[in-house]
Amino acid sequence: MAIKSGKNALFTEINITPLTDIFLVLLIIMMVVAPTFQDNDSSIIMPEINSGLAIEQKNATISVNKDGVLYLNGTVLRKENLVQALIDLKPELEESEVVVKADASVKSSEIMNIMNAAQEAEFKKLIVAGEPLSKKEQKQLQEQNSIDENTEVRG
Helix, strand or coil: CCCCCCCCCCCCCCCCCCHHHHHHHHHHHHHHHHHCCCCCCCCCCCCCEEECCCCCCCEEEEEEEECCCCEEEEECCHHHHHHHHHHHHHHHHHEEEEEEEEECCCCCHHHHHHHHHHHHCCCCEEEEECCCCHHHHHHHHHHHHHHHHHHHHHH
């Protein structure tokens, strides 16, 4: 180490505290901004589910809004072109999976049409996405089911 004493002291150690502060600020900024980069259509209200796994966005994602408009990975798509669009997209995907994100008010026949299109395009897996319930909502649902079971046993 080359440390001199006096006015012309030479300090050769690196202080990483400012660097750490900068990285933490950048991390916080990214955590705040990252949710806005999701390409989910804001007009789609996802149905609620009790439990499930997180879905990675490396798949073919088909979104359907309440008006029945289809989006394939964020781009508008006509229903007639769905099979061909899936076939064209398949070589670019890591896994042969289709994720369906449908509005809660979409009829199940629309979902079935998407399933049939995915099957025609020879996709191996289809995932229907939903919005998880909060812990409070799950507890209320369990209590409701236990009340229903108790009334059925007595009746």
